[in-house]
Amino acid sequence: MKKAGTGHLYLRGKTYWLEYVVDGKRFRQTLGTTKKAEARSKADEILAPYRAAGEADRLAIIASRIKTAKTKATTGGAVAIADAWRTFEALDTETRPDPGPATLKQYIGQWNAFASWLQEDAPAIKTLAGVREAHAKRFIEHLKGRGYAVGRVNQYKIFLRMFFRCMGIVGAVAENPFQNVKTQKAIQNSRQTFTAEEMRRIIESADGELKTLFFVGAGTGLRLADACSLMWGSTDLVRRLIELIPNKTAHLGEKAKIKIGIPRELAEHLSALPRRGPYVMPGLAAEYTGGKSADVSNRIQAHLKACGIQTVKPGTGKGTEKRAIVLKGFHSFRHTYVSMNADAGTPQATMTKLVGHGNAQMTMRYLHPTDRMVLQAADALPALLEGPKVEKVPAPEIMAPAAEVRALVETLTTKNVAKVRAQLLKMLEG
Structure with missing residues (x-):
């Protein structure tokens, strides 16, 4: 295992980038220079907190940087492109958004993509103040040229508009180059639902933890991250209930907690599983939370294809010049769960709470489904596996x-x- 504070430089085109690992997570960022000596100096500055002898030293380094960055920003000093992300990150959360880890990682990737492109397209631009609307428009055309979908391009526009707006508040830029770069209306390619026969085929042909994962997805409508990290402590097989805070809304705390009924077939399946630690599926949990979520998704898609299910829109994806438009994937279990409950007459108020969606209606903020209501929703689902049909008692x-x-x-x-x-x-x- 590498020591804390180590990393390595590498070239992308003519620009140096830094790759390093912190707490098991891999990070990559542009150093905004073509000179190796300058790249090493910037890398040392980035890695300094992780090389500190103790927590107190590390915090002292971070505090010093924040103070320096804030002073530079609030005095209207020129902010170098290479220092822009650290300056933005050092702003207080009244000036900039305070996103969760997943969104922050997305922001870092979007900024690095822009900074790297700018280094290639306009190497003479060294500070944020030098970025103009013409650069913004050329960058968007660059993204479109790479085949990015409208929705993904919009994400870049929204982030960069916000980024420069925040930097403008503290005087780092006089004008926002992305202010007039408007988003475009995107055609939503919503996941398709599975038929009951497709769900049975998917579950019955799987084995091991993958079978359990599909069973959980079909029977609860949980997102992939929540299904993979499902814990025994959140699962009450006696009451047939799952209570947890979804990863997507974890920043909201207890008020984001959801309660889901467990269908009888799923409860029987879970009861037969060995308990090897806190997670229901320990192997998948370690893989998904350990930075290998893409591997899990790829195995899921491969299994669906093996079941004869069309997973992407014809004419897109591998072997074509167009990015894949996913029609069916693990998230289709969630769409199917909602649709089947709706067909079975599950009240909309109950469904809103079951899947953890927000609702603007005031009464929905105060309504909480009872155990009987969520069990009614669970028992409304069709049989997930072939076998003896159990007559359902009307709720x-x-x-x-x-x-x-x-x-x-x-x-x-x-x-x-x-x-x-x-x-x-x-x-x-x-």
């Missing part, structure tokens, strides 16, 4: 007449929220 009607609910909601004020919430829950539970 009791738990929804109040729409007119009564509407009348009650119309009385809602900021002062009687708790009272109305209690009445709504009572009506829903019968």
